[in-house]
Amino acid sequence: MSHPRDLYESASVRWLTLLSVCVATFLMPMSLSSVNVALPVIASDLKADAVLVSWVPTMNLLGAVAFQLPAGRIGDILGRKKIFMGGALLFAVSSLSVELINDIRPLLAIRLIQGISGAMIFGTGMAIVSNVFANHNRGMALGITSAAVYLGLTCGPWIGGILTDVWGWRSVFLIPLPLAALALIMVGTFVHETERNPHERLDWIGSLIFMTATSSLFVGISWLPSWTGALLALFGAAAMALFVYQQERSSYPLIRLRHMIGNKVFFRSIQSSFLMYSANYPLQFMMSLYLQYIQGLTPSEAGQLMLLQAAVMAVVAPLSGRLSDRLEPRVPATLGCVFFMLGLAALATVDETTSQGFIAVLLLVMGLGMGLFTSPNNNAALSVVKPERLGVGSSILNISRAMGNMLGMAVVVLLFNLIIGNAQIEPDQYPLLMSVLRIAFIICAGYAALAAFTSWRRGAVRPA
Template identity: 35%
Template sequence: MNNDQNKKIVLFIATLGAFVVPFMMSSVNVALPSISKELSMSTVALSWISLSYSLATAIFVFPFGRLADILGRKKLLLWGMIGLSISSALCGLTFNSAMLIIARVLQGISGATVSVTVVSILTSVYPPGERGKVLGLNVAMTYAGLSTGPFLGGLLTEYLGWRSIFIITVVLLIIVVVLLLNLKQEWAEATDESFDYKGAAIYGIALFGIVCGFSLIRSLSGIILMVIGFIALIVFYNFETKVEHPIMDMNLLKENRILTFSSLAALINYSATSALSYLLSLYLQYIKVLDPTQAGLILMAQPVVMALFSPVAGRISDRIEPQKVASIGMAITAAGLAFFIFLSQGTSVIYIVAGLLTLGFGFALFSSPNTNAVMSSVEKRYYGVASGILGAARTVGQTFSLGITSLIMALYMGNESINASNQTAFIGAVKVTFSILTVLCIAGIFASVARGKINRSGQDL
């Protein structure tokens, strides 16, 4: 097999792997009202179906990035895909809310492997001049999953029930597993180094405490968890500066401005945008009284635009400074979020679609150039770590976005399900949440600009 054929096979596996997880996530968002009805879940409990997955992914994505460099990226991706298959089957077989949330945690742990291996494998195989193109294609497949998820998820939920979403996911995952088993090549540049188990544990405690504490901030237990989380974060920083082979090389962040600010920009961007499909799915089905299929069709608008323009943005970032492209994308994303500050019971579907199209275009311009900047800013031996940092920024951002949403929902609605008597409170919570997310995204523009310019060898200019 020649080098070009090998690169195409790797690209196919990576893009198919990148498709499956977002497909599942976006499908589940559309199915939330049906899940709530069958399992009798409150608004706060319902938010944990998404939050538990994101939190588990966020905790494990960083350590797994380091583990991928040591054990091998293909091997870790294979284990993750097998774990995803098993946990997805458990989701489809669940009979109560607690079991579903536990299965979602297992999905999140397995899904973390996809976040850290797919991008680093592509970066290992493709040289800098071709990297933006393939990363853009990879992002496009991610958004293809996000775009088909709402529609197919709506159809499956309406005609076969929400459990069928997880069954379809298992079938797709098995295909990826078979392909990986037949791929002989491996990528591991740090096989002679040890894994920092203590650092990984401290990091997990810190993130769990901060995120869970934030979602429970109204109670004393929430405040205690946040304090524990921040103390653990300080301990983690000090610990990692003294370990011979840390899961996070602090010098890498200190010395690499592009990596630091690109990751911060990604964190802010995902914090500002990730709750969108969750909120709009509830809004469209409870307030606009649309069925899951109709809601899914509307929600497709954003990821379809992402899928169309991400490869273009990736190619542009091979020729034009990624800082400029990504910063413009962040600004357009903020404008798209601002649309939803003015939602009401009478808001037209056309208005909602216009906001989603704006958001999709902005996110496409931001995502692949930002990823290109991160992966081009480090040496080959740090690809797994850089991918882990970027994956952590994404998943922590997703978790905080859902955490903010859960907090606002709890403040406005308490622990009740959405019904006719509290729809006004629900809309108020949605408007406040989007106001906060818009301001957050505006702040992200400055982080994107602050990264500075890069050259093709990844050094600051």
């Protein structure tokens, strides 16, 4: 078999490979953000309370976090193309099954499966792109991949709002199916399989411990302040400590934490990613509730306003990625953290009288911030990873993002439990809803401030 990098010396082959990966990386966030806009309608149709509704985006995260590291490692061993295509196929099948449900709980199971499919796609997609463009403008290529994600986030609220208004919320799950089929065809045609590594094995014990630890931590934090939640969170923390211990002694570890921590650029990039996505992920969910319940907008109107942030991110990400090929990545990345923090701090001041123009400006500022941060941060992290470990490296990067998402949403779910409880969101609950949103915006601004610190402290990627 030819060495994989020899197959990508042609520029046309590289760009077709990038396009193929980007179709799938566009699909997943488009589906995610379109479902967020449909949440109020889903809650009404399935008679679900506020806590159960908050689990619709949360279950997706749970699947993504728990399976991310094993998926990336399996891709390194068996071939990244196989895992990538398997994820796209699993997503399509799970989306079809939404026609069979009439209760919120089966929908949560579907969202869990879609999170697993996302782990398979994102755990291998970034590694494929990083390997293909290792010697050819990797920062720009990763920026374009990020732009595909943001374009999906951009189109999702708009598409989801229109579909929900015209055909109902189930159509939000069905419309992505043709795109999933296109992704399978393109990846099958244009992406070359990576070499199988017969000398490596998957650490099944470590994988099971990791999945148990992350799931227990996530669910436990979300169930706080109950005793069940506290005990489950403590169990998850103990299982995570066991995972760290087991990995240092495994013959085929998923990750060597000591080595990762010793790599300052990679470790700080992981920290920054975790913190920024803790700040960013709950934003779609919270803005959907604010714009529809407090501002009285329809799903399509809310979606059109929410797409402003992702639109700016999609435009800025390739430019900042290209900039990080020439400047130290920490410069644009840290600036992006600061912009995002300022936008969130301003959102904590909004109420029912706030103009939509002011909201639009804040979303644009935060879009600029995330666009400046993501591509340079990814470029910095993967620039210091060995080629044969890119699957694990990109999985760790994605885990930091997914665990940040998980923490952000777990805190929001906790706030809903503490302040609103199991009541459905009706007009008499709107003051309490605003209290939840304001507290959450302030907490997220704190995450972004910490991200600015860790981003700058990563140091230089390139020697002076």
